[in-house]
Structure formats: C-alpha cells, structure tokens
Amino acid sequence: MDKRIENFAKLAVEFGVNVKEGEDVLINTPVESPELARLMAKASYEKGAANVEVDFRDDELTRLNYKHKSSQRLEEVPKWQIEKLQYQIADKKSNRISISSEDPDLLSGLDHEKIAKAIKSRSSQTKDFVKYTMNDIVSWLVISVPNKKWAKKVFPDLGEEEAVEKLWQVILDVSRVSESWEETKNNWQNHLESLDSKAEYLNSHQFDKVHYKSSNGTDLWIGLPKDHIWMSAGSTNAKGDRFIPNIPTEEVFTSPLYNKVDGKLVATKPLVYNGVVIDEFYFIFEDGKVVDFDAKKGKDTLAKMLDSDEGSRYLGEIALVPYDSPISNSNILFYNTLFDENASCHFALGKAYPTTVKGGAEVADEKIREIGLNDSLIHEDFMVGAKDLQISAYKDDREFKIFVDGNWAF
C-alpha cells in the first residue's frame, strides 16, 4: 500500500493542484497523519515548488476550544491570522491542499448554536480569501486520509487498525490509484476525458430547465441560468492551469437559477453538518426557496443551517453523478461529504460557484444574484441520487433524457 499512498500524494500534486515551477503550496493536514502531507511536500518540491507550508490541526483541540472558549473569543479572527491569509493566499497565490479527515461525531453533544455562530462570524471575516478558491483564482484541492474514529464509524465490525487499513484501501480504490504511477496517470486521463465529454454535451445544448423524478417522492423542476456552464472534474485557475478540486471526483455540475426551483426534493443519504448527523430529510421549494422541510434525525441542526443567512434556503449547486460509480458501487456510507457526494447525484444549499456562469467570476458578490446565482456564507452538499432517478432536460419544451434509472442516458 505504501507505493499506492505515494502515488496518491503525487496525484494530488500533479493532477490535483498541478504545481508548477516557482509556486507556493499550502497544505492543511490533521496532526494525526502527517505522512501524506510529507509525501505531498516532497512531490511538490520535485515539481519545482518554491515553498511548501504545512498547517497542522487537531480534532481534540478543536473540540476543547468549542467547549471552553467564550463565544466572543471563538468569533474573533486575530489580526495575525488575516495577515497570514493575506500573505499565503492573496500575495503568494499558494496552491491550497486540504487533507480532510473528519470525525463524524466530533462536535456531538456540544452547543451547536455557539459553534454555528462562531463559524458564521469567522467565515464573514475571511470571505475575501475564500474567494480565491471559490472563484478558482488559485488551484485548490480537497482530499482525505483515514483516521481511527472515522474508520470505525465506516467499518464498525473491524478492529481500529484493520478499519483504518480498510478505509485507506477503499480511498485508494475509488480514487483510481494503483501501484504503478503510469497506470494511475492513465486512469485519470481517461476518467477526465469521459467526464469532459458529458459536460460538453450538456453545454452544447444550453438547456432551459431540468426535471428530477424518483419514487421516493422527489419531483423537482430547476431552471438554469443564461450562459451556464456544466463543469467536470477539471477547473482552470487564473493563470490558465488546469487543476482538479476534489479527489475522488465523479460529478458534472452547474448552478441552478436560484429563484426558479419548485417541487419536492428528498435526500437519499445522511448529511453530516457541523459534526451532527442529519438523516431522512426533504425540502419543499417554491420560487427557489425552501418553504418547508422535515428530518427524522437532526432536524434542529438542519433548521439552523437553513437559517444561516438569506441565501442558505436557496440552492447553489446541481451535480450529476451516476448511480454506477466506483464510490457508489462500494456500497459504503462514508459519513464524509467528499465521498458520499461523489457516490450520488447531489445539490448544495447556499453559495453557487461563480465560475458556473460565463463571466461569473468577475461579478461582485452583491450582484451575483443578477446573473441568477445564489450567494451565502454556507455551501452544503446533500445527496439525492436513487436507483430509479429520472432526469430530463428541456430546450424550448423539447425533452432530452439525461439520466435514466440513476445513470447517464447518453
């Protein structure tokens, strides 16, 4: 497996953020597993990186901070942190790699109102820097490593170490990483081409609206903005270099017309939000807005999420993922959005990616709704894929089949 993990790090650097000579790299990693970050740093320097910076974080300390610090201190972003972001993100335009490794129950039992307020306050103070990734100014990547708690949650019947090993294997499998670097490269070139061809077909038709229907109750109409762009795995940064923001990735996505969403949308997998599991939930949309919802589990947390700000009741992403994909076929519930969203068609509530409309990246946040895109401090994906999901797209009332029985129809 060591060789595969090395290739995973190389994949992150060469295909993920696509590090070029003289560039900076900023890696955020859990302190529990520094090995992957080290391998990424090595691979980055081998590609000619000028500087690699690694920020360590620790879940236990995060929990302690949320528990004991006052709201006031939690909501405060110290000046030095802003200066750090200014230097690394705005000045040095660092390639950003986030190694996520969530403990799905990290924040359970804590005061969620306090946490939500702190996150909201910090996000609004660092909004200028989020723009660099949200608008693809710099290359960025989210990739995951297992941790003991997460692995045990996914594989409760295995011992701690076996569970971690198993989760590593699955992550490498669904990320199309093999023991040979050549093969890994080929896997990704083919995968990218196939996703690109789907996006090209959708873009060439410039559909007006799409319709989702499945037997679980989903029956939803979604308008699409003028000049929308369906994006596939690859994005392009401000320098014109291609990068892949998520590994693994199976989705082709765009943004809905924020005020033209009507009907019922039923989630098909649980969602972990701020450390709380929300399950068996649905939304009713009218003119784009969630006007009713319910959840069997985590309803209070879902309500808080919806009330985050003005835009958090509107959709900001619509993503197509076939029911037959490596992640979906693994039949594993990861309790981790990066994996679960790539196993299933999904939507996101909250902010839309401005790059999904032609010229959108140049439009100011205050005016983004004028081109049909939603704005919010949150962007939360949730899964809606189902075995019998039918998706049709319409152009001047002519119907085109997009998904039949959960899979691509073309």
Ligand code: ZN
């Ligand atoms: Zn997505």
Ligand code: ZN
């Ligand atoms: Zn998303």
